[in-house]
Amino acid sequence: MDVTEVLAAIDDGTIVVRRSARRRKTISLKREGEKWLLAVPQRFQPERNVESIAALIARMERRAVRASPGDEELLARALTLNTRYFDDGIEPVSVVWVSNQNTRFASTTSARRTIRVSSRLSAVPGWVLDAVLVHELAHLRRPDHSPAFHALTARYPHTQKADVFLEGFSYGEGAQKREQG
Numbered sequence: 001m002d003v004t005e006v007l008a009a010i011d012d013g014t015i016v017v018r019r020s021a022r023r024r025k026t027i028s029l030k031r032e033g034e035k036w037l038l039a040v041p042q043r044f045q046p047e048r049n050v051e052s053i054a055a056l057i058a059r060m061e062r063r064a065v066r067a068s069p070g071d072e073e074l075l076a077r078a079l080t081l082n083t084r085y086f087d088d089g090i091e092p093v094s095v096v097w098v099s100n101q102n103t104r105f106a107s108t109t110s111a112r113r114t115i116r117v118s119s120r121l122s123a124v125p126g127w128v129l130d131a132v133l134v135h136e137l138a139h140l141r142r143p144d145h146s147p148a149f150h151a152l153t154a155r156y157p158h159t160q161k162a163d164v165f166l167e168g169f170s171y172g173e174g175a176q177k178r179e180q181g
Contacts, residue, residue: 108139131162
């Protein structure tokens with residue numbers, strides 16, 4: 001999206017500008033359906049910062065284009081892992097990517113047998129994603145983080161290595177946020 005397209009998108013409501021009195025310096029952008037939601041400080045003037053907005057949109061669009069498995073592939077991957085490490089008749093009903101989990105890697109609703117995986121993980125190595133899926137699959141059996149739960153997650157041989165990777169991943173995301181904020 002170039003500068004003129006950004007201005008047109010702001011005018012026609014494709015880019016929705018949300019002002020916040022609490023936000024001081026940073027801007028953030030996220031996709032919601034066909035619209036972009038641009039969160040800005042109260043005094044931010046989009047017209048004077050069109051290049052920054054265009055660059056942010058371009059970066060977000062490049063990330064979206066990166067190959068990541070769709071929900072069907074994610075469910076198939078989870079079912080394969082479920083059979084390999086549990087095979088007890090308990091299966092997830094759905095496993096989907098979500099873009100609204102910014103602090104968790106994934107979450108499970110045991111009663112509904114649904115798993116949601118943060119789209120932030122779409123670029124991690126497969127063995128890390130598998131560890132997250134096994135963790136969530138274990139929650140279908142144990143909704144806590146008890147020793148029995150950890151015994152279930154330990155069935156996946158790369159659990160500890162993935163935990164270290166995810167700790168570094170979280171630290172990197174936090175450092176990036178601190179740098180921007």
